[in-house]
Amino acid sequence: MWTVPNALSLLRLLLVPVFLALIVQGSDVAALVVLVIASLTDLADGWIARRFGQVTRLGQLLDPAADRLYILAALIGFAVRGLVPWWIFVVIVGRDVMLIVLGVILARHGYGPPAVHRLGKIATFALFCGVPLMLLAVAVPATAAIAEPVGWAVTLWGAFLYWWSGIVYAVETARSIRIPVGGSSSVSDTLE
Template sequence: MAEQTPMSSRVFTVPNILSFLRLALVPVFLVLLIAGEDVAALLVLVFSSVSDFLDGVIARKFNQITRLGQLLDPAADRLFIFAALIGLSVREILPWWLTAVIIGRDVLLAVLGIVLANHGFGPLPVHHLGKVATFCLYYALPLIMLGQAFDAIAWWANPLGWAFALWGAFLYWWAGVVYVRETARVIRIPWGAAGSQSDTIET
């Protein structure tokens, strides 16, 4: 069995500071996007992606993996996706129904998390469908933004971005159905067995 990386409860580590910075850039990104400053918004997104990569490398290399970091990192990723969806929808580049579909799935997962917690369990492991869906959305929204920022590449960036967006939304909800079924299975476990089972379902 592989040795687990030690988990720290520290707050002020370099990776966590980078994650805090990424969170602070979310409203900046949203304002730039709504204002139509697509190039500047893309630069913020590139900086966020680079810092996301760096904080993971630093955390692993210097044993600075923390509980807080495991919460901040995916939170920043999700908020950037939400900001991109909202900004592009405000500008009527994306339809609001697509934004509602994607955000609605995350609301569903939040409800499932509450249900699991009430039954004594931690969050479910991330399903590979969810990972693929998130991957699609990470590429879809920047591609659509690239098409808006640079007319010369819009002919391929926009169709490719839309393909990733629609496929990602579909997989997002497919994974959501899997999480619903898994939650239904898990909560049937008797309460007394929750302590022994929770370790097997936590991420």
């Protein structure tokens, strides 16, 4: 449980409130530095876990949670400052709420959480690229002419894919709960 990758993931989680506070205060360069540190520890913890056989269930839970919390923190900070409209925050968080509801439904029918779908990974990757580009545009105004429109485009595309994958999860959940728990298929089998 207490492995180097898990410690790095925990460090990333502890930096989320710092990151949010920096964005809300308008300390964009410092927020960008924290985000770069978080991204580097994300790469390091995955590499170390795979390389040294330290993959744990805790790490598998902490890693995507940290990714989502950074996206959430950035969107909250941007919305508070009026840099993005609140609807973009609602769209992205709404999909995560939907997945929580689907997880509860699956649990009630004896299934575990849905396996991560490739489309969901692509959507999260797009958001994890688009949101930092938007931060870069604010932190380093010289980059704004390119970073801001590209950041917006990638973020909006990521939000679209995020919901598309959410619909895939909903359809698979509906299909899975019609199959008895001892049946021949499960969400984990179907979403790979």
